[in-house]
Amino acid sequence: MGTWSGQPFRSDSASDWAYDLADASDWSVVRDALTEVIGQTDIDADDAAIAIAAAEVVAHGLDRPTQTDAYTESVGSFVQRVGRPDAELVAFALDALAAAGSAESELTELWQDEDPDEWLSANAALKQALDAGLPGHG
Known part of the structure; x- marks a missing residue:
């Protein structure tokens, strides 16, 4: 599965995508990753x-990260450059997180064969961090 933990940036796909943040000057690379899965069915695991990693970037932008380690170093630099995400992007992150963890997601199916509790717990923590970043919820 190319994944070594349920945390957002502990997969090959997410780690590779994080390189896109190095050259990004605005939130568009994150928005694109989020909107790729919103409203989709039969979502590819990658x-x-x-999308989950992009949602974690939004959480970092809200100063509510759920993962802070060597895998997220590029995220801190990115957020310093682009600033705080707006409420619309936070809502996109929540929608993308829901889609990525839905029954239609191949990643959900793969985690059912591994340790679904670890993955579900990490996603729940990320959802809570994003929810707290919405106006009127923090």
Whole structure:
């Protein structure tokens, strides 16, 4: 599966995608990753993993990260460059997280064969961080 933990940036797909943040000057690379899965059915595992990582980038932008380690170093630099995400992007992140963890997601199916509790717990923590970043929820 190319994944070594349920955390957002602990997969090959998410780690590779993080390189895109190095050259990004605005939130568009994150928005694109999120909108790739919103409203989709039969979501590819790589797209889902990238969307979850993008949602984690939004959480970092809200100063509510759920993962801070060597895998997220590029995220901190990115957020310093582009600033805080707007409420619309936070809502996109929540929608993408829901889609990536839905029954239609190949990633959900793959985690059912691994340790679904670890993955579900990591996604729940990320959802909580994003929810807290919405106006009126923090």
